[in-house]
Amino acid sequence: SFSFPFSLPTFHSSTFHSSTFLPLISFSLSSTLNSAAIHVGFVVMQLHSRHFFLLVFFSFPLYVVFALTSDGLTLLSLQSRWNTHTPFIPLWNASDSTPCSWAGIQCDQNLRVITFNLSYYDVSGQLGPEIARLTHLRTIDLTTNGFSGEIPYGIGNCSHLEYLDLSFNQFGGEIPQSLTLLRNLTFLNFHDNVLTGAIPDSLFPNLNLQYVYLSGNNLNGSIPSIVGNWSQLFHLYLYENEFSGTIPSSIGNCSQLEDLYLDGNQLVGTLPDSFNNLDNLVNLGVSRNNLHGPIPLGSGGCLSLEYIDLSFNSYTGGIPAGLGNCSGLRTLLIVNSSLTGHIPSSFGRLSKLSLLDLSKNQLSGNIPPEFGACKSLKELDLYVNQFEGRIPSELGLLSRLEVLQLFSNHLIGQIPISIWKIPSLQHILVYNNNLSGELPLIITELKHLKNISLFNNQFSGVIPQSLGLNRSLVQVEFTNNKFTGQIPPNLCFGKTLRVLNLGLNQFQGSIPSDIGTCVSLQRLILRRNNLTGVLPEFMRNHGLQFMDASENNLNGKIPLSLGNCINLTSVDLSRNKLTGLVPNELGNLMNIQSLSLSHNFLEGPLPPSLSNCTKLNNFDVGFNLLNGSISSSLAGWKVISTLILTENRFTGGIPNVLSELESLSVLNLGGNLFGGEIPSSIGGWKNMFYSLNFSDNVLTGQIPSELKNLVMVENLDISHNNLTGSIRVLGDLSSLLVELNISYNFFTGPVPPTLMKFLNSHPASFLGNSGLCISCDETDGLSCKESSSIKTCASHSSSRLNNTQIAMIAFGSSLFIVFLLLGLVYKFVYIRRNKDTFDTFAEVGTTSLLVHKVIEATDNLDERFIIGRGAHGVVYKASLDSKRTFAVKKLTYGGCKGGSQSMIREIKTVGRIKHRNLIAMEDFWFGKDHGLLLYRYQPNGSLDDVLHQMNPAPALTWEVRYNIAIGIAHGLIYLHYDCDPPIIHRDIKPQNILLDSEMEPRIADFGLAKLLDQTSAPTVSSSFAGTIGYIAPENAFSAAKNKASDVYSYGVVLLELITRKKPSDASFTEVGSIAAWVRSGWNETGEIDSIVDPMLVEELLDSDRREQIKKVVLVALRCTEKDPNKRPMMIDVLNHLIDSKTKQSTVSLD
Known part of the structure; x- marks a missing residue:
């Protein structure tokens, strides 16, 4: 018997013509349903001579099967290579006569397929070579699916193709040379795949491309100079690849170019002067490369430019005055780019400028008063430069200004009263300057003010008593100034205040009682003032995490409500007059x-x-x-x-x-x-x-x-x-x-x-x-x-020795000689055997028996006991007995003299650090060219092992992951705030998070980066930069680290816990980082189903659990903000993580 995989229509014998029989049989041999066709053909031929009616009956279904057009059969053949995870996609019906009504398909009047659009259908698999048969295609759009494999070479056979979009997939391999055959192609989008190799030179001469998106891949080589032949090009996106070499000046020939993004590559050389020929250019991005030399922009036509990002390069010279001619400019970013000199006064002509960020350079001189003419400016970031002089009062003319960041400069004088009159002002950060003066009463009228950070200046006078009536206040930091008077009441009137830092001033009077009822307050610092009276009652401050009221004149009892x-x-509360x-x-x-x-x-x-x-x-x-x-x-x-x-x-x-x-x-x-x-x-x-x-x-x-x-x-x-x-x-x-x-x-x-x-x-x-x-x-x-x-002490006895004493001395001397000989044998047999490990104990710093036992247990650090290799050395496993197992880290000094006093003192400092979530050092030894550090072995390995290395991968419940995140946060808080001086880890990553038998995390290698800096040869750059993928953006070209660097790394680890994806995962190539990938997915849907580890999907069915995970994702995204000043402190991170378990808590990206 034979059954068809689809229904048969009603049969009318009058429609049958026997002349069609043989062609149908021959066609069936080349179809995708070969087995069914051959089977039917065999039955018909056996019955032909005796039962013509049966011939007709069986041949008609055969006719129906192969009435589907060749394009339809090709699509079915393509479909056979795919998997789809979206059940609501209509199935392509093989019994249709044409595919023109199928989902994602459009045909021309001749029933030939011209549009192939499966975008966002969640299809995975490969795009087969059969695509070459769809020769009339004009549009291919497969964006945002899971296609993998190489782009088929035969796609060049689709000679009518105008639009090709394969973005947001996993296509690999090289860009096929056959694309040069697509003479009608105007739109090419391969964004966010894993393509490798160079851009084919043949891609450029013969095509009429207008939109090219190759960003977010692993493409390398140089940008072909022949790109200048694309005279009709509007968009060229090559960012987040591995392109090297210089930027070809021929790009200046692309006279229609509007968008040019080359960010995040390895480009060198200078910016071409030919950029000034691009009169239609709107958006230009070349950040995060290795560019140098002067900035040539502004000498030609730039009236169309609206967005410029030149950040994170190493330019020479200053900012060209010609940029002031780019009158359409809305965003200008030149961050951390070695700029010197002054800001040109011509910037005053940029009336449409909304965001200006020139932070982290070596700019000097005065802040130009001409900024006052930039009426559209919302954010002005000039922090971490060398500006001097006074803040110009003309900034007060910026009626739309929301963010003013001038911290860490050499500014003097007062903040102009006009700035305090800007009604839209939300954030003013001017700390670490030499500013002075008093806060005007008008500051209380800034209803949108959230963050006012004035610490480390010379401000004086009293704080306006009505400042607290501002309902938006979140952060007030006035530490280390000369403020006097009383602390204003009602600073927490809006129930949004999180940080109140008033330490190192001259405040008097008592602490306002309402501080004790501020439910939003997390950090309270009042130390070293002249405060008197009693501590307030703390009735509802469940969110308070850090409190310092030391070095005042507070009296009375410690309130029980604390x-x-x-x-x-x-x-x-030290150094007060507390009693009871x-x-x-x-x-x-x-x-x-x-x-x-x-x-x-x-x-x-x-x-x-x-x-x-x-x-x-x-x-x-x-x-x-x-x-x-x-x-x-x-x-x-x-x-x-x-x-x-x-x-x-x-x-x-x-x-x-x-x-x-x-x-x-x-x-x-x-x-x-x-x-x-x-x-x-x-x-x-x-x-x-x-x-x-x-x-x-x-x-x-x-x-x-x-x-x-x-x-x-x-x-x-x-x-x-x-x-x-x-x-x-x-x-x-x-x-x-x-x-x-x-x-x-x-x-x-x-x-x-x-x-x-x-x-x-x-x-x-x-x-x-x-x-x-x-x-x-x-x-x-x-x-x-x-x-x-x-x-x-008496040097000798006055009495003569008797015979017994002489005998005892002789016996003792004999014993001494025996032990001396045994010692020499030990030295030449045992110590010489181990001389590669123990050069001398003169430089050791400890003669611990434990070290000897560890060396014996590992057979003199034999390679078979190695359990890991890392940035800080080789790690061995030493099992002394059933209850004692150690991890032994061997450090190689490089060109440094081992066992120096500074090294010993540093390792002792590290060794003193004890915390439940930090790996405690058990012992150490220093030789001439290497040292040993002993730690307790952690049975569950590292977080990296659990997330990525173990096979099969262990199932990690959300509760386990959450507890790991909490534990790491506790450990970092201790390093940042409870160590004196604070310790910056500088290399937070899953490999440095070890897990004990209860899956409790313990941070390893803290303090070792600083130690190894001491041990490196003086001719080698010794600053340990961290691990790629976990390094904060501001440290990409600098080894200087601070607490914000660790917060960023922690955020990456947190995202890795949630997604079970490494920061180097190929899916992040287009967006540049795991944080950007998660942020992109979040912004598109506001949900986390496509972000989290598939092993957590079932737990998302619990609405409470889903909400908690969403909140933790938001915490991680805040930790990975590109601007370090927008990242929370680790204490705040821990608080948000703890609060994520409560339904009332909220976390946002604001």
Whole structure:
């Protein structure tokens, strides 16, 4: 039996002609339904002689099948290569006589296909060679699908083709040479594919192209000079490729050219003078190349120019005055391009100019008053230059101005009153200048003002008391000026204020009570003023994250309501006159990381509830009147690194619980009433990298021998106690010890030779120990006379040795010789075998047994133990036993002398940093040409492994991804705000995010970029720039990094978590970055279905989960703003991420 894949029409025998039989059979052999046709043909021929009626009956369906035109059959053949994910696309019906009514198809009067349009149909697969059969095609539009493979060479056979759009697909390979046959082609769009190779020279001479879009690919080579032959060309888009060489001057022959975009390539040389011949040019973009030389624009006709972007190049000279003749100009961007000189006064003729950005150059002189004539100007960005003089009052004539950014220049004088009268003003950022004067009352009438940043200037006077009535205020930053008077009330009247930074001024009076009810406030900085009165009640400040009211004259008690601010991560109330108890309610601050209450008059015990603050990293209550025991408060502080309790009245012994605080690096218990002996458990504090202070207590007993395990400690103060016995154990600490004070105890015996350098430089640190002495022959140049503060040890005994003593000496000498020989054997057998790893311990900085064990476990760092290679070195896995596994990073110094004191000090600084979301260093070793850093091995590898390397890829729920994002944010906040000085990571990427057994993220390699800068050869550029794809745009040509750089990198990682796409993914080639790709998809649809990892699609069915992911996407896009000043701080990022779980929260791109 035989069945057709479509319905049969009613049969009328009168329509059949037997003469059609053989041609139909022969045609069927070349059709796409060969198997069906041959089968039917066979049946008909068998029945021909006996049953003619059956012949007719079976031949008619055959006639129907092949009544479809050849163009239709070709389309069906093309369709057989595709997949479509859009179920509502009408199926092409094979039983139709023509394809002219099919979706996306149009025909001419001869029923030949002339339009082939499947744009936005979500079709994937390949465009087959059958396309060559559609010879009458005039339009091919396949934009925004998933086509892949090469563009078929046979497309050149479509000789009538006028319009060819294959944009937003995955076509690869080279541009086919056959396109030169398309003499009628006027529109060519290959934008956003993965095409490679050069532009064929043959593409240009014979075509009449008017619109060419080849942007967003991987095309290379030079731009052919023959492009000038396209005399009818209107648009030429070549941006975001890998073109090199110079810009051909022949482009100037394209007299009709309107749009020319060459941004984001590797072009060199100068801008051609022939650009001035392009009288019809409207838009010109050449940013992000390697261009140099002068800017030639403006010397010819440029009246049509509306948009110019020349940013991120390295021009010489200044801005040409001729640009002022481009009277139609609306946008001019020349950012970070090494410009010098003055801004031409001719710019005053640019009456249509809306956006002018000349930031991050070396422009100097005065800001031209002629800007006042630019009546259309909405944004003026001149920040980070060398402008001087006063801000011209003529800027006040810019009635449409919304953004004025003049920060980081050398401006002086007052802000003209006329500027404060601009009704549309929203953002005024003039910080880091030398401006002065007072804020006028009229500032309160700026109803749209959102951001006013005046910090680091010389402003004085009072802040207008009605400033807070402005409902739009978001950010007020007046730090480090000379403001006086009282802080205005109602600054949060509009419930939009997020940042209030008034530190380092001369404000008086009390803190307005309404600050305590500002629900939108996230950062409050009032430090170093003359504020008095009590702290306000904090009733509804759940969004408050950072609070600093230190160095004032505040009094009264710490309000219990401060415990309501559950999102606080940092509180500093030090150096005030606060009294009363430390509130038990502070134990509610589950997210607190830094709490400083020092230099007040607080009393009573520390509340046990503080043990709930498990994220606490820095705790300082020094110089108060606190008392009682401390052990119960410390139990939960597993990540504490700095603990300062100095100058209080704490009693009891030094608690053993301190040995459980594995991250502790600074401990100051000085000036209390701690008694008893120093616990032997002190030997377990292996992470005590920096400072240990037990001074001014009533400690007794001897120094425990376990103290020698603290080989990394720099500052040790045990003075003014009742300690006794020898100080020999302190000699083992001398290699890295910087400061030592053992004065006023009851120590006896000789001073170890290794401590004589401290006795020589700071003899007072040894005073008050009458039993100490020195041996003159071990003073390393220090004579007994010079050390008169300490007596000389007896050089020999006056009595004669007896036979037993002589025998003991002889026996001891023999043992010494035996051990000496064993030592020599060890040196020549073991150390020589490992000499490639250990050159000398003289430069090591540690002689840890752990390092030896790691070397043994990896068979002298054999290659089979390598688990990774990165920018900072090779990583080995060392398993010591079932419970201890380490990752060993081997650093190669290049041309630097290994083990320098600066390197050791730097690595010690890094080693002191302890946080739950940072990889803690366990130990280190430095040799002559390389060093070793030891970390705990993380069983789940890196985030890059989980996202991209593991096969099969593990399913990551949104909750897991969200927690990873939160953890990374916590780690960066600690580096940025809780380290002193702040640490910029400079290379945030998934490879540097390690995951422990609970999938908790831990940031690796922080601080190593700076360390490696020290170790590079002096003849080599040593600044570590980061990893391509994660580098902030402002750092593309500069290695200088700041917090905003890390925020950008974090945003890229966040997008990578959401999309599971690498920043180098080919789909981003056209738009330039993963952020631009996501932003483009967002702007088009406002939805995230096409953005997120397909593994998350099911979770999008939950409306609450969908909304949360959308909010996190918006956070990531804010982090990846091109302008670093528009990026949020990491503290703000964390707050937005936390808020994304609440239905009421909002995040926007504004």
